[in-house]
Amino acid sequence: MSNKRRTKVILTIFVSILLFSATYAFANAIPVTVHDEKPRILGTITLNVEITDVKDLYAWQILLIYDPQKLMVLKVEPGGFLGSVSIDELDVIKDDIDDIFVYANFPESGMLLIGGSLIGNVEGKDGGGLLARVTFGYLSVDYVEPRLVFDRKPYETKLLDSNGCLIPVTVENFKIYEKH
Numbered sequence: 001m002s003n004k005r006r007t008k009v010i011l012t013i014f015v016s017i018l019l020f021s022a023t024y025a026f027a028n029a030i031p032v033t034v035h036d037e038k039p040r041i042l043g044t045i046t047l048n049v050e051i052t053d054v055k056d057l058y059a060w061q062i063l064l065i066y067d068p069q070k071l072m073v074l075k076v077e078p079g080g081f082l083g084s085v086s087i088d089e090l091d092v093i094k095d096d097i098d099d100i101f102v103y104a105n106f107p108e109s110g111m112l113l114i115g116g117s118l119i120g121n122v123e124g125k126d127g128g129g130l131l132a133r134v135t136f137g138y139l140s141v142d143y144v145e146p147r148l149v150f151d152r153k154p155y156e157t158k159l160l161d162s163n164g165c166l167i168p169v170t171v172e173n174f175k176i177y178e179k180h
Contacts, residue, residue: 053173054167058162060131063155071146081128098118100116111152123162
């Protein structure tokens with residue numbers, strides 16, 4: 001191989017190595033942005049849902065609506081008045097359970113359906129107490145608190161007595177307030 005040709009080959013290899021290293025260095029210098037799919041929660045608000053002045057309450061169901069662009073359901077807990085054992089806490093059906101608590105969240109439409117029921121042939125409860133505690137994460141500071149809806153098909157707020165009959169529902173039967 002001639003001297004000229006050898007110089008060209010060495011120069012070509014040298015330039016190639018420099019180009020590949022420069023390309024590698026520039027490729028690594030480009031910042032990688034990772035898009036987190038989880039919305040950023042700015043804070044939380046916990047609401048208590050209470051029932052007042054009720055007679056023979058055997059089962060209940062409430063519908064809360066919220067703005068899913070500004071609020072996100074983080075936790076739903078039984079209040080203890082009626083519906084103390086959450087269905088998701090049960091590994092097996094137990095004989096000693098007196099009441100159950102269930103909920104279903106529909107985040108796309110901003111609906112949270114919560115309910116509880118006694119089990120067996122027993123009398124309903126009288127009086128009032130805490131039905132549920134719901135914690136929301138707010139994604140915007142200008143959120144509006146969730147509200148109770150009485151008739152929004154196919155779901156609605158209902159109270160049943162121990163005979164399976166509807167108990168008339170009024171706004172006065174419920175208190176929804178922020179837990180401090």
